[in-house]
Amino acid sequence: YMQTYIVYMGDHPKGNVQSSELLHMSMLQNILASQFAPDVLLHSYKKSFNGFVAKLTEEEAVRMSGLDGVVSVFQNKKNKLQTTKSWDFIGFSENVNRASIESDIIVGVIDFGIWPESDSFSDKGFGPPPKKWKGTCHNITCNNKIIGAKYFRIDGSFGEDDIKSPRDSDGHGNFRSNLRSNYYYNQLFSKISTHCASVAAGNLVESTSFFGLASGTVRGGVPSARIAVYKPCWSSGCDDADILQAFDEAIEDGVDVISISLAPRTVVFSDYFEDVFAIGAFHAMKKGILTSHSAGNLGPNLYTICNNAPWLLSVAASTIDRKFFTRVQLGDGTVYEGVSVNSFDQNNKSYPLIYAGDAPNVTGGYNSSISRLCLESSLDEDLVKGKIVLCDGFGGTTSEGLISKVAGILVRSVSSKDVAFTFALPTVSLSQKDGTLIQSYINLTSNPTAIIFKSNEGKDSLSPYVASFSSRGPNAITSDILKPDLAAPGVDILAAWSPIGSVSEFKGDKRKVNYNIQSGTSMACPHVTAAAAYIKSFHPDWSPATIKSALMTTATPMSSALNPEAEFAYGAGQIDPIKAVSPGLVYDANEIDYVKFLCGQGYDAKKIRTITADNSSCTQDNIGTVWDLNLPSFALYMNTSTSFTRVFHRTVTNVGSATSKYRARVTIPPSLLNFKVEPDVLSFSSVGQKKSFTLTIEGIINVGIVSSSLIWDDGTFQVRSPIVVYFE
Numbered sequence: 001y002m003q004t005y006i007v008y009m010g011d012h013p014k015g016n017v018q019s020s021e022l023l024h025m026s027m028l029q030n031i032l033a034s035q036f037a038p039d040v041l042l043h044s045y046k047k048s049f050n051g052f053v054a055k056l057t058e059e060e061a062v063r064m065s066g067l068d069g070v071v072s073v074f075q076n077k078k079n080k081l082q083t084t085k086s087w088d089f090i091g092f093s094e095n096v097n098r099a100s101i102e103s104d105i106i107v108g109v110i111d112f113g114i115w116p117e118s119d120s121f122s123d124k125g126f127g128p129p130p131k132k133w134k135g136t137c138h139n140i141t142c143n144n145k146i147i148g149a150k151y152f153r154i155d156g157s158f159g160e161d162d163i164k165s166p167r168d169s170d171g172h173g174n175f176r177s178n179l180r181s182n183y184y185y186n187q188l189f190s191k192i193s194t195h196c197a198s199v200a201a202g203n204l205v206e207s208t209s210f211f212g213l214a215s216g217t218v219r220g221g222v223p224s225a226r227i228a229v230y231k232p233c234w235s236s237g238c239d240d241a242d243i244l245q246a247f248d249e250a251i252e253d254g255v256d257v258i259s260i261s262l263a264p265r266t267v268v269f270s271d272y273f274e275d276v277f278a279i280g281a282f283h284a285m286k287k288g289i290l291t292s293h294s295a296g297n298l299g300p301n302l303y304t305i306c307n308n309a310p311w312l313l314s315v316a317a318s319t320i321d322r323k324f325f326t327r328v329q330l331g332d333g334t335v336y337e338g339v340s341v342n343s344f345d346q347n348n349k350s351y352p353l354i355y356a357g358d359a360p361n362v363t364g365g366y367n368s369s370i371s372r373l374c375l376e377s378s379l380d381e382d383l384v385k386g387k388i389v390l391c392d393g394f395g396g397t398t399s400e401g402l403i404s405k406v407a408g409i410l411v412r413s414v415s416s417k418d419v420a421f422t423f424a425l426p427t428v429s430l431s432q433k434d435g436t437l438i439q440s441y442i443n444l445t446s447n448p449t450a451i452i453f454k455s456n457e458g459k460d461s462l463s464p465y466v467a468s469f470s471s472r473g474p475n476a477i478t479s480d481i482l483k484p485d486l487a488a489p490g491v492d493i494l495a496a497w498s499p500i501g502s503v504s505e506f507k508g509d510k511r512k513v514n515y516n517i518q519s520g521t522s523m524a525c526p527h528v529t530a531a532a533a534y535i536k537s538f539h540p541d542w543s544p545a546t547i548k549s550a551l552m553t554t555a556t557p558m559s560s561a562l563n564p565e566a567e568f569a570y571g572a573g574q575i576d577p578i579k580a581v582s583p584g585l586v587y588d589a590n591e592i593d594y595v596k597f598l599c600g601q602g603y604d605a606k607k608i609r610t611i612t613a614d615n616s617s618c619t620q621d622n623i624g625t626v627w628d629l630n631l632p633s634f635a636l637y638m639n640t641s642t643s644f645t646r647v648f649h650r651t652v653t654n655v656g657s658a659t660s661k662y663r664a665r666v667t668i669p670p671s672l673l674n675f676k677v678e679p680d681v682l683s684f685s686s687v688g689q690k691k692s693f694t695l696t697i698e699g700i701i702n703v704g705i706v707s708s709s710l711i712w713d714d715g716t717f718q719v720r721s722p723i724v725v726y727f728e
Contacts, residue, residue, distance in 0.1 A: 002055045004042065004076035004155065006241055008279055009050040009069050011286075011613030020044050024052040031056075031064050043154040043241060048251035049283045050613075053154050053241040071610050074274040078237035079262045085214070086199075086489035086527065087221060089320040089463075090556075092577045094204065094219065099537040102224040104130040106147065107201045107533055108255030108289075109526075110246045110262070111193030112238075113168040113231040114146060118194060118514060120202030120218065120496040121145045121227065135228050135253035139165035145203070148228030150249055152242040159235035166231045168194045168498035193229065195518050196261050198496035200526035201225040201533070205496075208515045211343035213324065213455060214494040218515060221530025221577065222537070228255055238262050240276045247280030251287050256536050258284055259529035261522035263296035264306050269476045272598075273611065278309035282611075285311045286591050290536075290544035292529040294521035295484045296471035300416075302568060304471040305483050310631060311594055313532070313548050314483050316471070317490025317524040318464040318558070318574055324420040324455045324492060324517075326428040328410060330441055331449035338410075338430040339420040341492070341517050342455040343503075346426060351407035352387040353448040355439055359383040374409065381405050388450045390438055394427070404508060408452045410438060416468035419491055419519045424502070424509035426452040465562035466569040467491050470521055473568035474726065478601065479637035480626045482724055485548065486555050487570040488531075490524030492517055531577040538581050539655075545589040546653075549632040553586070553719045554579035557709070566707045567724045572633060584656035584717025587632040592616075596624030634710065634723040638701055641727065645698040652691055652712065652719070654684040662712040662719070664693070673699035673706060673725060682712065701727045 007027075012020065021044040029036045042053040053076065056064060065073040087093070103126065114121065123143035135148030142149055149166035158164060202220035209215035230250050232242030243262065250258055260277065272278040281291035291312040298304040307314050326342045329335045331350060357372035359380045366378040374391035388408040408426035412435025421429075430438070442448045466487055475483040497516035502509040528551065535547050542550075555573035563569040595608055599618035608616045616622075627636075628649045636646055654660065661684075664677040676696040684691065695710060705726040712719040 002057055004241060005054055005056045005061045005064070005073055006076055006244060006276070007052050007054060007064055007070060008072045008074075008273060010071050010611035011283070012050045013613055020046050020050055027064070027067055028054055030067070031060050043245060045244065045248045048248045048287070049279070051244070069610055071607055072271065072274045074270070076239050076241045077264065077268070078239055079243065079264055085216065085322050086320050086493055087219065089489060090575060090577070092221065094217070096578060098224065101540065102222055102534075102537040103127070103226070105222060105225040105257075105533045105537050106130065106133060106228055106255045107197075107222070107225050107529060108228045108230060108250040108253070108258045109193060109197045109200065110230045110232065110243065110250065110258060110260040111196055112233040113151065113163070113166045113193050114149065114197055114227070114229045115168045115194045115496065115498040116140060116142065116146050116149075118198065118496040119205045120198040120220070122203055129226060132254050135249075137166070140167055145227060146229065147226045148253055149231075150229070150246075151231040152245045153234065154239070154241045154245065162234045166229050168501070193231070193233075194498050195493075195495045195516065196259065196522055196526045197227050197229065199493060199523060200259055200530045201227050202496055208494065210341065210494060210513060210515060210517045213341065213343060213457065214322070214492070214517055218494055218496070221527060222533045225533050228253060233262070237265070244276045244280060247276070247284065251284050251289060255289060257529055257532045258289055258291045259526050260291065261294040261520075261525045263294060263471075267298055267304050268306055270306075272309050272477065275309070277307050277312065281309060281312035282594070285544050285594075288543060290532050290547050292525050292532060294525035297469045297520050299470045299472050300468045300565070302472050302565060303474060303476050305473050305475070306471070308475045308477040308481065308483050310478070310481050310597065310629060311544070313528055313551070314485045314571070315521060315525045315528045316484040316487040316570055317467045317469070317519070317521040318487040318570065319418060319460060319467060319491045320489045321460050321463040322492060323458050323460040325458050326455045327453045328428055328430070328438075329451045329453070330438065331445065331447070332441065334441070336430060336434045336438065338428040338434070339417045340428045340455060341420045341422040342426055342428060342452065343422075343511070344426040344452075345454040346407075346452060348451060350449040350451045353442055353450040354384060354387045354389055355442050356384075356389050356391045359389070388452060390435065390442065392435075410435065410450070410452075412436070412439075418465075418468050420455070421519070422504045422517065424504045424506035428452060462562060464489075464558060464574050466558070467519065469519075470524075470569065472565050474637065475635070478626055480635050481629070481631065482567060482571060482633040482635040482722060484571040485633070486528065486552055486572045486575055487558065488524040488527035488575045490521050490527075491519045493519065493523040495523075528575055531575050531580060534577050535580055543588055543590060545630070546586045549586040549588065550580040550583040551575055552632040553721060554583050555720075557720070560707060566705055567722050568705070572720070572722050582656065582717070583719060584714065585652040585662065585712055585719045586655055587630050587650060588653050589630045593624070593630055596622055597626060597629045599623045600625050632721050634695060634721060636697060636725045638725065638727050641700060641702050643698070643700050645696065648695040648697075650693055650695065652682065652693075654687055654689045654691075656687075656714070656717050658685065658687050660684045660714045660716075662714045665711050665713065666723070667709045667711065672701065673697060675708065675723070677710065697723070697725060701725050703727065
């Protein structure tokens with residue numbers, strides 16, 4: 001049967017963009033012959049790269065992949081969204097030094113739309129858009145803050161709750177995040193884009209809170225920057241074809257940095273040019289645009305990160321030092337503490353307490369083994385009416401009847417307590433131990449009761465550490481490229497929200513807010529986007545790789561004691577935007593460097609020329625190894641415990657003091673490994689001067705992961721690159 005496929009054809013032939021659609025039609029006619037009909041061509045990508053979307057059978061897709069000029073043919077998959085104090089926590093205060101051209105920086109957000117009436121996006125005090133801007137607004141009124149807004153739906157299908165505009169959707173569909181959990185933490189994330197856009201570039205808005213929680217001033221990292229929104233997401237998800245069109249438009253419109261908080265619904269490892277994120281980011285890189293991409297919410301297991309291309313920034317989610325906790329008091333006075341963002345104040349009123357396993361919906365065919373999990377329709381609503389229910393799991397029921405009947409939910413869970421979520425009724429997640437003690441109280445008490453209090457804020461003295469949900473490396477596509485690249489705050493972040501959607505995004509939740517608390521790598525990503533935009537405002541001529549290097553080599557080291565996955569959890573560490581403006585040395589790379597890398601990965605000259613639309617070739621002199629790609633990190637995978645030697649080649653560019661001398665040191669060298677840097681002193685006499693060196697690692701590894709760092713130090717700047725050697 002026919003399915004939707006994306007046919008990717010690299011860059012446009014020079015000077016031949018206008019004839020793309022005719023070429024695409026001709027290719028389809030060639031493959032389909034008498035079965036051809038004009039409506040099989042759904043879309044032609046005409047602006048930033050070459051390709052099209054078409055309805056094909058699997059056999060037709062295979063034949064299409066063999067045509068001249070075709071780089072890859074792959075199915076149109078669905079993707080999902082990944083969602084103050086955070087800026088202060090990383091040392092980026094409201095009063096940091098800002099460049100005068102920050103207001104000329106345009107942040108492109110590819111996501112679920114935006115709520116333009118939010119105070120975070122008021123254009124008060126803004127002048128007209130920068131002269132370079134070529135974007136427009138479709139079915140929405142923009143202003144001098146939101147200067148572009150477009151939406152994409154190539155197959156033309158919309159859900160009943162979808163708004164056919166770039167406006168942030170009200171979607172109450174089945175579009176659920178996969179934040180890893182024990183039956184629950186499956187929240188809908190349909191209003192995330194407003195949240196993400198305000199984290200990156202929202203205005204300063206004073207006296208905000210979530211029903212009194214997290215009160216203070218909300219602000220984006222670059223509040224003077226402009227925002228352009230590209231909406232490829234709907235209640236059913238985000239199609240690859242629409243995401244690729246969003247990239248196509250954003251690049252052509254002239255954004256300076258792209259923020260994308262989307263990822264596959266499950267762990268998927270795709271070839272770089274069968275991955276819309278890698279394709280879009282590659283063409284953005286060619287035009288000098290850095291792509292900041294959320295790592296995904298499929299952690300904490302290893303090999304759960306899917307965005308592995310070296311030309312984009314993959315962002316993990318870390319905690320801040322604020323945490324929310326919720327107390328429960330039983331009728332005997334015992335108090336237990338769990339986690340949630342509970343805005344409901346029950347005024348110290350106690351309610352009857354019941355165990356969900358004791359209240360199965362027998363007439364509906366359920367028994368206690370199902371009802372204990374509080375699954376949809378499994379509870380006898382008459383038995384739980386007006387009571388607090390102890391559940392062994394909670395899938396975030398969409399039953400309005402249950403939400404209106406019960407007084408609250410206590411969830412006994414083995415899942416991590418590093419993230420607090422919002423629910424449609426008073427709810428708290430408790431440890432297994434506390435849940436068992438509460439069940440014992442229920443069993444031994446004739447009339448058990450409980451009170452769920454409104455949440456309080458506390459301090460997490462261990463922060464920062466990477467959240468349990470954040471996807472982990474290693475890189476499954478190219479094992480010797482470190483992913484994720486770095487970490488940024490992504491837990492319990494207060495930012496703007498669409499007021500037409502429910503707070504918790506569970507049906508039956510009638511609360512409306514303008515600012516909401518969210519967690520996810522979706523929230524971490526716009527922090528890095530903003531940091532990149534901040535750097536760009538001081539250094540408008542810096543390449544995407546230079547900005548990426550500046551962010552990584554100045555990142556604050558994080559603790560492997562708190563994250564045993566080490567760099568596979570947090571990459572280079574947590575961002576430090578202020579230091580990143582002046583990194584001292586940078587590791588730059590451009591399209592030619594990535595082409596050499598791709599040649600070394602096995603891409604043939606014909607495919608490379610199609611991708612680049614130039615005379616690139618994979619000659620003996622042009623085939624580069626992954627160890628020679630000029631990245632600000634070093635990763636080495638070994639599948640043997642025998643002795644090895646590996647040499648990495650790197651080149652650094654001086655962007656610090658004109659006259660400077662840097663000395664190399666490697667931190668904490670493990671006893672079984674030797675590190676050698678040649679030369680170990682680099683002397684510079686001018687800004688922009690380049691110097692090359694090699695890092696040699698040799699020895700034996702017989703443990704899972706060995707972490708170290710290479711630091712170039714001139715007494716003023718410390719340029720740190722993570723080193724990871726791992727064994728399986």
